[in-house]
Amino acid sequence: MQLTGAQALIKSLEQQGVDTIFGLPGGAILPVYDPLIDSSIRHILVRHEQGAGHMAEGYALATGRPGVAMVTSGPGATNIVTPIANAHMDSTPLVIVTGQVASSAIGTDAFQECDITGITMGITKHNFLVKSAQEIPRAVAAAFHLATTGRPGPVLIDIPKDVAQSMMDWWYPSSIEEYDLPGYRPEVELDDDAVMRAVALIGESERPVLYVGGGTLKSHAAAELLAFAERTKMPVVTTLMARGAFPDSHEQHLGMPGMHGTYSAVTAIQKSDLLISLGARFDDRVTGKIPAFAPNAKVIHVDIDRAEFNKVRHAEVAIQSNVAAALRAFDGYGATPRNLDVWWKEIRGWREQYPLVYDAPTDEGPLRPQHVIEAIAAKSGAGTIVASGVGQHQMWASQFWKFEEPGTWVNSGGAGTMGFGVPSAIGAKVGRPDRTVWCIDGDGCFQMTAQELVTARSEGIPIKVAILNNAYLGMVRQWQEMFYEERYSEVYLSADLPDYVKWAESMGCVGLRATNLKEMHEVIDEANKINDVPVVIDFRTDASEKVFPMVASGASNDDIMVHPLQRGASR
Amino acid sequence: MTATPEPFLGATDHTPVRHHILSVLVENKAGVLARIAGLFARRGFNIYSLAVAPAESNARFSRVTIVVDAESAPLEQIVGQLDKLVNVVAITDISPKDALERELLLATIKTDVDNRTSLLDIIANAGAAIVDVDAKSVTVMLAATPGGCDELERALESYDGVELHRTGRVALPRLGKLASA
Known part of the structure; x- marks a missing residue:
């Protein structure tokens, strides 16, 4: 069967089971948009290519399946660079298709030409410039294989216009051998010797902590984690990337570690004698000052990527494996720590003395942002998916929302990409239309990507957006207040400009506003009744609210600052 | 983390005391050298010399011989990151004393x-x-x-x-x- 390269591309995506492409057409990708009309694949027409990338990420994080985005050459391609970098930092599986100028024009500074494979070399797991139509099926199959196996990540396929237009004899690779990836071996054999040494370390430990990272979600190991944790009775912390990997309601869960982690999670790590890192990478936002991080702990480091071992922290035992397989192996050998009663008594003491707290809300407002999040959570059903932007609201969402299952937290971790919230929420809702999707956003973030609500409305994707509007770039303001002597430099945004309600309405969404407690409850109830169009709520929150606990940048985790309400009592 | 220090071996006017030789088999594809050079640049690994030629009269692969500065980063990191490049097929680490x-x-x-x-x-x-x-x-x-x-x-x-x-x-x-x- 003879097909054009463009037809072969769409057929290859269908072959991979792709149900949705987030994208925006343009000159170089035009040939591919023609066969798309006849395809079963749903195309979501975004308003900016960055939106397409973040939607694909939201889709991937909510479903566990790779997200797919398609854009044109030049500025279309550079506009999706931020989502690619974001996905690379968070190991999110994406396949990005970019159009490229015709082969004969490459290197001539042609209209809308840019070297996107060169630009994205350092922020993709791999990328391809496809040079003939006959190679398209191989590139697509290889891209999905690369994106989803081993340590997942974004893979980019760049297709020159003439390649999309030329003819090929249809074929599709039937085995991994045909992907032509002689240097790629994602399957690793579990090192039994390392497992035994880990089991021995666990057996000696009296103060262990399970340090659960995003790799636990990526390897679908929540069930294994729950079984292992319950059998061994070890305390669990889940990083920002791992929220939902272990139920927040579980007695053994101490919450999130790191700069804005709970006091008990941070302190348990500091005082531990054994850290079992499961798909985590000792990010600086978790470790604080590295030499002072968990100074008495031995480390068992489980990761699929061996380059993570000893990168930041020396590991007594490094096990290259996906988390699920390693946990099954630990269980298989009956790895059990010593009696943890004393350890738990200490941890419970920290938990009781320093729970997450915030100032009591007042009837007349301004609203407490933490209270708004708890109120939304209380009025939302189980399984609600929460997306967020980056900043204070993100930390509060991670702290105060109670995550009970994988795939319910969609956020930008490593890259810290402001504006991630709205488009990623849209992508999550497309992937999980059965779930309610709330975006907890900040006013700064919202303004970066809000145009995608036009996409949401026109494509019938009814997400709910809660803007915690404190009229500031809040996290920067917090740092300026605490570390720059309250010299506020370029952080004020205004609560009223833009008018978020009118803006929402102009984009075909329902716009609501709440300035006091009564209105807060009313608008959340109203938003929960609307299931056909997107809803945007402008919550007027207190700009002086800060995220606590906090470990200052570069400080030791021992110097954690608790909420002002909890100060005075010695810790 | 630092790798185990090694005695003075094989240092020359142009290479430091703690260098290592990585013999890297790569797919002979456009941009492979840029991927390697880019990786070293963005991770702060130093290269002292680099030689590239087709490998074993096979047009499919090339051999890149990289002399790396094992002071700039632990060798384990350099090899681990290099191995993640999809076009890198095999890495042989040759200590100067065995080379x-x-x-x-x-x-x-x-x-x-x-x-x-x-x-x-x-x-x-x-x-x-x-x-x-x-x-x-x-x-x-x-x-x-x-x-x-x-x-x-x-x-x-x-x-x-x-x-x-x-x-x-x-x-x-x-x-x-x-x-x-």
Whole structure:
């Protein structure tokens, strides 16, 4: 069967089971948009290519399946660079298709030409410039294989216009051998010797902590984690990337570690004698000052990527494996720590003395942002998916929302990409239309990507957006207040400009506003009744609210600052 | 984390005490060298020399011999990150003490026919060969250890107008020495 390269591309995506492409057409990708009309694949027409990338990420994080985005050459391609970098930092599986100028024009500074494979070399797991139509099926199959196996990540396929237009004899690779990836071996054999040494370390430990990272979600190991944790009775912390990997309601869960982690999670790590890192990478936002991080702990480091071992922290035992397989192996050998009663008594003491707290809300407002999040959570059903932007609201969402299952937290971790919230929420809702999707956003973030609500409305994707509007770039303001002597430099945004309600309405969404407690409850109830169009709520929150606990940048985790309400009592 | 320090071995004028030789088999595809160079640049790993050529008369693969500075980053990190490049097929890490290293040096020295006696001594001592000659210059070639190339380079410093090129080294493990992956 003879097909054009463009037809072969769409057929290859269908072959991979792709149900949705987030994208925006343009000159170089035009040939591919023609066969798309006849395809079963749903195309979501975004308003900016960055939106397409973040939607694909939201889709991937909510479903566990790779997200797919398609854009044109030049500025279309550079506009999706931020989502690619974001996905690379968070190991999110994406396949990005970019159009490229015709082969004969490459290197001539042609209209809308840019070297996107060169630009994205350092922020993709791999990328391809496809040079003939006959190679398209191989590139697509290889891209999905690369994106989803081993340590997942974004893979980019760049297709020159003439390649999309030329003819090929249809074929599709039937085995991994045909992907032509002689240097790629994602399957690793579990090192039994390392497992035994880990089991021995666990057996000696009296103060262990399970340090659960995003790799636990990526390897679908929540069930294994729950079984292992319950059998061994070890305390669990889940990083920002791992929220939902272990139920927040579980007695053994101490919450999130790191700069804005709970006091008990941070302190348990500091005082531990054994850290079992499961798909985590000792990010600086978790470790604080590295030499002072968990100074008495031995480390068992489980990761699929061996380059993570000893990168930041020396590991007594490094096990290259996906988390699920390693946990099954630990269980298989009956790895059990010593009696943890004393350890738990200490941890419970920290938990009781320093729970997450915030100032009591007042009837007349301004609203407490933490209270708004708890109120939304209380009025939302189980399984609600929460997306967020980056900043204070993100930390509060991670702290105060109670995550009970994988795939319910969609956020930008490593890259810290402001504006991630709205488009990623849209992508999550497309992937999980059965779930309610709330975006907890900040006013700064919202303004970066809000145009995608036009996409949401026109494509019938009814997400709910809660803007915690404190009229500031809040996290920067917090740092300026605490570390720059309250010299506020370029952080004020205004609560009223833009008018978020009118803006929402102009984009075909329902716009609501709440300035006091009564209105807060009313608008959340109203938003929960609307299931056909997107809803945007402008919550007027207190700009002086800060995220606590906090470990200052570069400080030791021992110097954690608790909420002002909890100060005075010695810790 | 630092790798275990090793004794002074194989250091030359152009490479530090703690270098390592990575013999890297890569797919012979456009951009592979850029991927390697980009990785070293963004991770802050230093390269001392780099030599590339088709491998084993097979057009599908090339061999890249990289002399890396094991002070700039732990070797484990360098190898681990390099191995993640999809086009990298195999990495052989050869410690300098187990390596047979050779490098090619070409140098053109401006010198009149009348004043060549001492130059010819230098060439003979170094084991170099004259590969081109005219009334005003001599071009010599030396295939030797990097240290041997250093010696010739130093010996030629007293001459003005020397144009000297070196290839960067290639290496194989000494017989009986196992290279580690």
